[in-house]
Amino acid sequence: MKGRCPAEGKWHALVDGEVPAARAAVLHRHAARCTACGRYLAELRSLGRMLEVCPDVPVPPRLTASLLALADRAPGGRPGPAVGQWLVVASLATTLFAVRALVPLPVGTTGGWDRALPAAFEALLTLGRTGRLVTEALSAGRQPLEWAALTASVGLVMLARRLAEMWGRFPRGEER
Amino acid sequence: MTDPLRSRFEAAVHEHQQAVFNLARRMTGSDHAAEEIAQEAFLRLWRAMGRGVEPGPATRAYLYRTAMNLGRDRGRRARCELAGGCAAAPHPPEEPEAKMLRRELEWKVREAVLALPTAYRRVVVLRHYHGLTYEEIGAILRWPVSLVRNRLFRARRRLRQLLHGVWKEAGES
Numbered sequence: 001m002k003g004r005c006p007a008e009g010k011w012h013a014l015v016d017g018e019v020p021a022a023r024a025a026v027l028h029r030h031a032a033r034c035t036a037c038g039r040y041l042a043e044l045r046s047l048g049r050m051l052e053v054c055p056d057v058p059v060p061p062r063l064t065a066s067l068l069a070l071a072d073r074a075p076g077g078r079p080g081p082a083v084g085q086w087l088v089v090a091s092l093a094t095t096l097f098a099v100r101a102l103v104p105l106p107v108g109t110t111g112g113w114d115r116a117l118p119a120a121f122e123a124l125l126t127l128g129r130t131g132r133l134v135t136e137a138l139s140a141g142r143q144p145l146e147w148a149a150l151t152a153s154v155g156l157v158m159l160a161r162r163l164a165e166m167w168g169r170f171p172r173g174e175e176r
Numbered sequence: 177m178t179d180p181l182r183s184r185f186e187a188a189v190h191e192h193q194q195a196v197f198n199l200a201r202r203m204t205g206s207d208h209a210a211e212e213i214a215q216e217a218f219l220r221l222w223r224a225m226g227r228g229v230e231p232g233p234a235t236r237a238y239l240y241r242t243a244m245n246l247g248r249d250r251g252r253r254a255r256c257e258l259a260g261g262c263a264a265a266p267h268p269p270e271e272p273e274a275k276m277l278r279r280e281l282e283w284k285v286r287e288a289v290l291a292l293p294t295a296y297r298r299v300v301v302l303r304h305y306h307g308l309t310y311e312e313i314g315a316i317l318r319w320p321v322s323l324v325r326n327r328l329f330r331a332r333r334r335l336r337q338l339l340h341g342v343w344k345e346a347g348e349s
């Protein structure tokens with residue numbers, strides 16, 4: 001192909017039917033008088049024909065039967081066992097954290113509540129955030145297991161950090 | 177009495193099972209993996225329908241995308257397990273030569289498609305075996321049309337290299 005010849009991509013678009021009729025006519029005229037482009041176009045077409053030697057195979061009847069049987073399961077219900085399990089783990093961990101935020105109040109003081117309540121509130125926010133991330137991941141069509149594992153891990157790391165902070169922040173009763 | 181949700185799901189199975197199964201088969205090179213992928217893709221569709229997020233007119237795109245994603249990592253795990261029409265299966269002794277040659281060509285082409293990097297294989301399968309336009313492919317793979325065009329171009333260049341010998345033979349015969 002020479003400098004004046006259409007770019008290779010144009011020929012691909014032509015064989016794929018992605019070129020408007022007027023432009024296609026111009027390309028065809030060029031291919032008719034340019035040996036190099038004519039050969040390239042012929043090769044592209046022959047590649048397409050070669051790929052066609054592998055035809056579709058019929059669906060095994062047992063597959064059709066098992067696909068139709070999927071409708072015997074409860075529709076919706078849960079997004080999938082893996083995601084479901086991870087969500088339960090994440091929710092449980094967050095709830096435990098919320099409880100933990102309230103329980104180890106310094107004995108005989110009331111000052112702990114003003115710190116424990118915001119901490120519990122933050123725990124609920126974490127739960128909400130995790131839930132939102134998982135919902136987004138599902139609606140984006142990502143691999144749910146990957147996303148759930150990722151979000152749950154992030155959630156757990158955040159929880160662990162908060163627990164560690166709180167452990168240091170709230171003086172234990174027996175130490176007083 | 178017929179459950180309308182179930183009816184719509186069954187219609188989707190009948191309409192798309194052939195395409196989804198063959199798409200997965202071409203992506204993985206395995207009948208067994210293709211069956212598993214089709215199962216999982218339709219299960220996800222059924223669950224989505226149950227949650228009220230039915231893809232509707234985008235059902236085909238939803239199933240293709242799901243099958244592509246599920247097939248991503250299985251591509252080269254089970255090469256040439258293919259039963260139907262694969263020349264790796266022994267030829268019956270009385271098979272005519274023409275038929276034998278065709279089976280061999282079929283096997284070489286299938287091997288070449290399986291040898292492509294996943295992204296290239298995706299565009300080749302969707303364009304050549306499912307007849308989708310650049311725009312439809314872009315919608316399924318969530319790629320801009322320019323990327324579809326570029327990858328298809330590169331994929332064909334790679335295929336021409338991979339099939340060079342076959343090409344010569346086919347051209348001479």
Ligand SMILES: [Zn+2]
Nearest residue numbers: 001005034037
């Ligand atoms: Zn030219």
